[in-house]
Amino acid sequence: MIVTNRITLESLLVKLPATFHEALEAINTNTLGIVFFVGNDRQLIGVFTDGDARRALLAGAALSDLITADSFYFNKSPHYLPFDCDISEIWSLLEQNLRCIPLLDASHRVVDFSTRARIRRFPVLEPDIGQQEICNVLECVTSGWISSQGRFIGEFERAFSDYLGGGHAIAVANGTVALQLGLTALGIGHGDEVIVPNFTFGASINAIIHSGAIPVLADVDLDTWTIDLDELRKLITPQTKAIMPVHIYGQPARIDEIKEIASEKGIIIIEDCAEALGATYKNRRVGLDGDCTCFSFFANKTITTGEGGMVVFKDAGMAQRARILRDHGMSPQKRYWHDYAGFNFRMTNMQAAIGVAQMGRIEELLNRKKLIFQAYDSLLSEHQVLSLPPKNNWSENSYWLYTVILNGYEGDVRDKLITQLGYRGIDARPGFYPMHQMAPYHQYGHGAYPVSSYLSANSISLPSSPGLSDEEIHHIVGIFIDELSSFTSEI
Numbered sequence: 001m002i003v004t005n006r007i008t009l010e011s012l013l014v015k016l017p018a019t020f021h022e023a024l025e026a027i028n029t030n031t032l033g034i035v036f037f038v039g040n041d042r043q044l045i046g047v048f049t050d051g052d053a054r055r056a057l058l059a060g061a062a063l064s065d066l067i068t069a070d071s072f073y074f075n076k077s078p079h080y081l082p083f084d085c086d087i088s089e090i091w092s093l094l095e096q097n098l099r100c101i102p103l104l105d106a107s108h109r110v111v112d113f114s115t116r117a118r119i120r121r122f123p124v125l126e127p128d129i130g131q132q133e134i135c136n137v138l139e140c141v142t143s144g145w146i147s148s149q150g151r152f153i154g155e156f157e158r159a160f161s162d163y164l165g166g167g168h169a170i171a172v173a174n175g176t177v178a179l180q181l182g183l184t185a186l187g188i189g190h191g192d193e194v195i196v197p198n199f200t201f202g203a204s205i206n207a208i209i210h211s212g213a214i215p216v217l218a219d220v221d222l223d224t225w226t227i228d229l230d231e232l233r234k235l236i237t238p239q240t241k242a243i244m245p246v247h248i249y250g251q252p253a254r255i256d257e258i259k260e261i262a263s264e265k266g267i268i269i270i271e272d273c274a275e276a277l278g279a280t281y282k283n284r285r286v287g288l289d290g291d292c293t294c295f296s297f298f299a300n301k302t303i304t305t306g307e308g309g310m311v312v313f314k315d316a317g318m319a320q321r322a323r324i325l326r327d328h329g330m331s332p333q334k335r336y337w338h339d340y341a342g343f344n345f346r347m348t349n350m351q352a353a354i355g356v357a358q359m360g361r362i363e364e365l366l367n368r369k370k371l372i373f374q375a376y377d378s379l380l381s382e383h384q385v386l387s388l389p390p391k392n393n394w395s396e397n398s399y400w401l402y403t404v405i406l407n408g409y410e411g412d413v414r415d416k417l418i419t420q421l422g423y424r425g426i427d428a429r430p431g432f433y434p435m436h437q438m439a440p441y442h443q444y445g446h447g448a449y450p451v452s453s454y455l456s457a458n459s460i461s462l463p464s465s466p467g468l469s470d471e472e473i474h475h476i477v478g479i480f481i482d483e484l485s486s487f488t489s490e491i
């Protein structure tokens, strides 16, 4: 049996009547030493521990005996808390040495649980790892194929290209080195300028710097939060060798227009698609428009391999060069002969093993995330102080991380709100800081960047894990609106 440390609510519930055998089997499976006895509609009847079982068996009960709501073998007045209580209440019960607390809705139904290892809380994004992922990793570990050779690397690359509908996919250690490998393989290096949006995660710009090139920061537009085309045109110089559009928060950039500008000037495009796997642009999947496109499989991404990345090239020759560069620059024909001063950017077979299993579930993961975005949209759309994630009729978001803008709030309200939400079990995040404001990147800025500064100061990301239930989203929105209303908006 494969034991995971993910204890589900289902594994804690035992519907009465049930035999001792059934109750003990549930205790054995969930590994917590406890089950919650419930009625047909999940209403809590009582709590049964391994200690209760031991005492009952010593008193003469048999494994086949039936436990009913009237039996005296279990605790009918257990500690419990409302689903939406404060974290402090949960902690104070856990500190009394309770191992697992049922959390109930208004109808006394068990809707969640808390343990010391898992307080009821909503991380902003958590990975969804299934049994197949675990089986694949076990295969690597038990067979000894744990480094960067083994069947899963090729399988993952093929599955990825098939999903995108083409391209030459190369699996690498993470999304940042995917960008660096793409830049280097495409010949971008010392003294070349690469235009990149100012509103992005630092990895985009770091990869440019580490490839030896010079990042040139462009502001973004309010409609897409991605690179502003007028800014882009203005920043092109004879040294501009590449544009790196970033499909930030899974929102596709205006890639056709970017391609037009790039082809007029003979400029290369390297797409940063780290957050946008599954997004579409004019009904085609984002990822095959640039000379290369880079993805991340960090634990919070749409699919994960722990750490991991993919760079997908349009051109087979460039892809071959990148494969060699990924592997120390060694010639595929002559062992230990270096054609280039390369890198070790390889992905392990274990990472790819997870990736293969995740690719098998990508539609399921994306669909669930789309429903989460729709639920948030419908619950938040009436709140005028919020701008919801951008929408247009030519693209579809990847539904990576639900991020809204707070309009009309002064000062540090957004940050205070994040702190308050944290106290109530909700992990909310600020938007990315504009690159030009941070010391390592000051020198790459040209001007004020009003849009990136505005988006950054006012954006807040809410929990968006694929495992969130509709009930949990209602709960999160309830707390979010409650906390937000304690700050007055100027609007």
Ligand SMILES: Cc1ncc(COP(=O)(O)O)c(C=O)c1O
Residues within 6 Å of the ligand: 174, 175, 176, 177, 200, 201, 203, 204, 246, 248, 272, 274, 275, 295, 296, 297, 298, 307, 308, 309
């Ligand atoms: C926009 C963007 N680019 C690049 C990366 C880098 O990916 P990784 O974390 O896999 O190196 C990330 C990931 O967090 C990202 O969000």
